Amino acid sequence: MAMEHLRWRPTVNERDFIESALQSDLRVDGRRSFDFRRLDISFGRGCVFVEWVVIIDVVAVSFREDGSSEVQLGETRVMGYVTAQLVPPYRDRPNEGTLAIFTEFSPMADPAFEPGRPGESAIELGRVIDRGLRESRAVDMESLCVVAGKYVWSVRVDLHILDNGGNLIDAANIAALAALSTFRRPECTVGGEDGQQVTVHDAEVRDPIPLTIHHLPIAVTFAYFGEGNIVVVDPTYKEEAVMGGRMTATVNSNGDVCAIQKAGGEGVMSSVIMQCLRIASVKAADVTSKIRTAVEKYATEKALKKVKRLPASMSQKTNAPDVTMVDKGDDKLGSQSVETLSDVQQISKDPSVVIEANDHEDAKPMITESSTEVKTTSSSGAAVESDEAQEIRSPKSLKDAIKPKHKRKKRKDNRS
Amino acid sequence: MVETGRADGRNPNQLRPFSCTRNPLNRAHGSARWSQGDTVVLAAVYGPKPGTRKGENPEKASIEVVWKPKTGQIGRQEKEYEMTLKRTLQNICLLTVHPNTTTSIVLQVVNDDGSVSFHHIIAPLQLTSFVSAAVAISCGVMENGAVILDTSKAEEQQQLKSFAHLVFPNSCKSVVGLKEPKQKDEQVERGLITSITHGVMSEDDYFNCIERGLAASSRISEFMRNTMQKDASEAA
Numbered sequence: 001m002a003m004e005h006l007r008w009r010p011t012v013n014e015r016d017f018i019e020s021a022l023q024s025d026l027r028v029d030g031r032r033s034f035d036f037r038r039l040d041i042s043f044g045r046g047c048v049f050v051e052w053v054v055i056i057d058v059v060a061v062s063f064r065e066d067g068s069s070e071v072q073l074g075e076t077r078v079m080g081y082v083t084a085q086l087v088p089p090y091r092d093r094p095n096e097g098t099l100a101i102f103t104e105f106s107p108m109a110d111p112a113f114e115p116g117r118p119g120e121s122a123i124e125l126g127r128v129i130d131r132g133l134r135e136s137r138a139v140d141m142e143s144l145c146v147v148a149g150k151y152v153w154s155v156r157v158d159l160h161i162l163d164n165g166g167n168l169i170d171a172a173n174i175a176a177l178a179a180l181s182t183f184r185r186p187e188c189t190v191g192g193e194d195g196q197q198v199t200v201h202d203a204e205v206r207d208p209i210p211l212t213i214h215h216l217p218i219a220v221t222f223a224y225f226g227e228g229n230i231v232v233v234d235p236t237y238k239e240e241a242v243m244g245g246r247m248t249a250t251v252n253s254n255g256d257v258c259a260i261q262k263a264g265g266e267g268v269m270s271s272v273i274m275q276c277l278r279i280a281s282v283k284a285a286d287v288t289s290k291i292r293t294a295v296e297k298y299a300t301e302k303a304l305k306k307v308k309r310l311p312a313s314m315s316q317k318t319n320a321p322d323v324t325m326v327d328k329g330d331d332k333l334g335s336q337s338v339e340t341l342s343d344v345q346q347i348s349k350d351p352s353v354v355i356e357a358n359d360h361e362d363a364k365p366m367i368t369e370s371s372t373e374v375k376t377t378s379s380s381g382a383a384v385e386s387d388e389a390q391e392i393r394s395p396k397s398l399k400d401a402i403k404p405k406h407k408r409k410k411r412k413d414n415r416s
Numbered sequence: 417m418v419e420t421g422r423a424d425g426r427n428p429n430q431l432r433p434f435s436c437t438r439n440p441l442n443r444a445h446g447s448a449r450w451s452q453g454d455t456v457v458l459a460a461v462y463g464p465k466p467g468t469r470k471g472e473n474p475e476k477a478s479i480e481v482v483w484k485p486k487t488g489q490i491g492r493q494e495k496e497y498e499m500t501l502k503r504t505l506q507n508i509c510l511l512t513v514h515p516n517t518t519t520s521i522v523l524q525v526v527n528d529d530g531s532v533s534f535h536h537i538i539a540p541l542q543l544t545s546f547v548s549a550a551v552a553i554s555c556g557v558m559e560n561g562a563v564i565l566d567t568s569k570a571e572e573q574q575q576l577k578s579f580a581h582l583v584f585p586n587s588c589k590s591v592v593g594l595k596e597p598k599q600k601d602e603q604v605e606r607g608l609i610t611s612i613t614h615g616v617m618s619e620d621d622y623f624n625c626i627e628r629g630l631a632a633s634s635r636i637s638e639f640m641r642n643t644m645q646k647d648a649s650e651a652a
Contacts, residue, residue, distance in 0.1 A: 068526075068527065070526075075442040075443075077440075077441065079524070079526065081486050081487055083487050104484065106482075106484055106522060106524055107462075107482055107520065107522045108441065108444055108447070108458070108459075108460035108462075108482075108522035108524060109441075109443060110443055111443075111462050111465075115482045115522075156487065158486065158487045160484065160486075160524055162441060162458060162460075162524060163441040163442055163443055163444070164443055165442055165443070237443075
């Protein structure tokens, strides 16, 4: 069933409006010709505002969500997810790992996207990103070899387009890079009598290792209007529907051109193309620094969370429940909150590292209600008991939730 | 209280903290992101579109569900989720209001940490365009016979003898406007819309799961009601 009738087509008025605005160097969303839209990169669970209770859950379970990123470029939203598995290598490259990129144009992004077989633009997007990442050797393949000729790591990047606000190639590229930068593969050792036995270590036993990424190839898309005279960067989906042609240049911050894609469309003068390439390398440096900052921030947050596994630091977090206990005014509650505070006072002499982490934590409960999107969170630990006489109060349930398994018994003695 | 030793330290009847975000997507007509603990699912709704597919009854609205896993190809498991969800929704929604239309629902698993097949489907849908009419819960039966609510992936794969995903109708009929004081013994519509079980469990265990699930579902439905009311009051 053809979904062509569902593809958004601009009206004559819209087309004229966009084109005449561009003649006067104005874009419909107020940007300048060579400005990118706002870029937000988030990792892990894909939530930008992570409520503090979720963080506590994370501490109790090992951090397995590496390699998952969600990128929002203006209205376009793409999610990237990296996984790896051990496979035999290709015959002609016995000591190199493989990298495969799968793009999913999810029907949720656009009513014109059909589930099932990928359309033309999906395949084009996949190829452009593939060329930029794999063929430019951005990710080191030889370090993915475990036993030459027998076992190598095959890295798979899944890109899900969640919202089509235009310029999917750039957003998907950034999502792939962000996910690859935070991905950690399990460490494995080769042993056994014949040196062929491979043991893959669990994340708990040995820290997983990041991929070796030599450079970050950034895709920058240009849209041409008015017979190739007007150029804009990062078109929205309305501009894409009206444009005459497009070109995507994948460059890295060193100024190397990794890939160029100009598939049909209006003819553009070569001087304009050269100018676009120069603009692309400037933009690439900018986006690279944004990606690196986001990845580093995520890495430090993860490192801080690891520190919090210490028992002393765990009970400090009970400061936070006070904020969420607002709606339950019960006497039982009052007495328990007193108990938790006294626990905290006993261990108030802690290394400064932990206290700093706690401040970081305390800031979080304040922002649960204030997000740009309408977001509501469960105000308590959502403790439920079918026996109504013994409804569990939030601090106790949260304390249970935050305790790591091996520390639980010790704390119970103190409390009761 | 007997310590059942859940990996994340929860009590057997404790749900993971949940949160939702309404309308995070721009192109979709309605969307929501629902997270319960580490499980996060994003749902988008488009429609109603004119026309029904072949084989669907044109006198009623038809619902089309697409389920997208985080990685890997679409296989039988995904098709099963799609089919179950479609049937559940057909029973919840009033289909005669928009005959000969197709509403399509797309779900994307952002993170899977257990109980992914249901809460996360039902809950965001309530928040997108359908009125909240059902709540989903998953319960598991452990080796020692204890029943736990809201199973995580580790629990589902390792510790549980069997588990069940249950969908109940919502307990309160009104969503917007009336602020009834919550009474302890509210009339609860006791029924079961969907039930999918894995593994072997005794009848008693199953009914036990249902009882607990019903109690827990009232919490979730209260949360959803608050969310919808907040949104309605902001819109007003």
